[in-house]
Amino acid sequence: MPSLDFADRVAIVTGAGSGIGRAVARALADAGAQVLGVGRRRLALESTAAGSDRIAPHAADITAPGAAQEIVTAAVERWGRLDVVVNNAGATRLLPLAEITPADLGLLWDLNVTAPSLLAQAALPHLRRTRGSIVNVSSTYGHRPIAGAGHYAASKAAVEHLTRSWAVELAPDGIRVNCLAPGPTESEALAAAGLSGDVIERVKADEARRIPLGRRGDPAEVAAWILRLAEPATTWLTGQVLTMDGGLELV
Numbered sequence: 001m002p003s004l005d006f007a008d009r010v011a012i013v014t015g016a017g018s019g020i021g022r023a024v025a026r027a028l029a030d031a032g033a034q035v036l037g038v039g040r041r042r043l044a045l046e047s048t049a050a051g052s053d054r055i056a057p058h059a060a061d062i063t064a065p066g067a068a069q070e071i072v073t074a075a076v077e078r079w080g081r082l083d084v085v086v087n088n089a090g091a092t093r094l095l096p097l098a099e100i101t102p103a104d105l106g107l108l109w110d111l112n113v114t115a116p117s118l119l120a121q122a123a124l125p126h127l128r129r130t131r132g133s134i135v136n137v138s139s140t141y142g143h144r145p146i147a148g149a150g151h152y153a154a155s156k157a158a159v160e161h162l163t164r165s166w167a168v169e170l171a172p173d174g175i176r177v178n179c180l181a182p183g184p185t186e187s188e189a190l191a192a193a194g195l196s197g198d199v200i201e202r203v204k205a206d207e208a209r210r211i212p213l214g215r216r217g218d219p220a221e222v223a224a225w226i227l228r229l230a231e232p233a234t235t236w237l238t239g240q241v242l243t244m245d246g247g248l249e250l251v
């Protein structure tokens with residue numbers, strides 16, 4: 001494969017302060033892009049950007065009213081264009097049906113579905129100009145059932161279906177829309193879901209045991225394929241969901 005080339009391109013990456021988003025921001029910067037790294041914790045974003053003059057930390061809650069437009073404006077005012085949006089920020093919630101509340105479902109949906117939709121919408125005029133691309137981040141469980149986290153899985157199924165629908169809707173504008181569905185990957189996701197250290201270790205061991213390739217993923221290996229989906233040289237791929245999970249979806 002030719003090496004990745006994002007020279008003179010501008011990208012927004014949400015959830016850039018940890019895990020997969022941090023790896024994507026760094027890989028994009030290494031490939032020549034200017035990157036607006038978005039997340040709520042400024043310190044985490046600064047640590048992602050450390051040592052790179054191509055990553056600009058941008059502290060924002062993507063679920064806040066007006067956030068999408070404000071984030072896009074920040075990137076375009078800074079660099080004059082926008083080529084790539086990586087809708088990576090998201091959260092897992094263990095919510096068995098017996099325990100759901102309207103408030104919990106609202107928070108989950110706002111973060112995993114509504115916020116990426118509004119960011120893509122705010123980016124549209126600029127992506128039309130550059131014939132850019134959007135990469136959404138789903139999960140193996142966006143197309144597999146999971147007991148105890150059905151609404152998380154449903155939110156990711158929504159992301160996958162939005163990917164296919166937007167791909168058709170935006171193709172006349174030359175905008176490509178694809179999706180990366182990772183399996184269990186090292187990140188802060190389990191801690192952010194509120195699990196204790198003991199439970200996290202048990203979950204990780206169980207996941208590694210169930211994954212055919214015998215281990216959890218590394219954020220850098222997921223990031224590499226997010227870049228492949230996004231890169232300008234990938235000209236004829238749209239509406240696709242690429243699962244990268246060591247084979248978990250097959251068993």
Ligand SMILES: NC(=O)c1ccc[n+]([C@@H]2O[C@H](COP(=O)([O-])OP(=O)(O)OC[C@H]3O[C@@H](n4cnc5c(N)ncnc54)[C@H](OP(=O)(O)O)[C@@H]3O)[C@@H](O)[C@H]2O)c1
Pocket residue numbers: 014015016017018019020021038039040041042044060061062063088089090091092111137138139140181182183184185186187188189190192
């Ligand atoms: N790791 C896995 O096993 C796995 C598997 C399947 C899918 N995924 C998906 O991969 C994506 C990345 O997750 P990850 O695993 O890298 O987990 P992570 O380390 O928890 O990263 C999620 C990032 O999203 C940011 N974020 C959360 N809420 C936000 C908000 N309201 N506004 C702005 N930023 C927000 C967080 O930063 P702040 O807290 O600073 O805002 C954090 O940096 C998610 O969509 C996740 O569902 C992960």
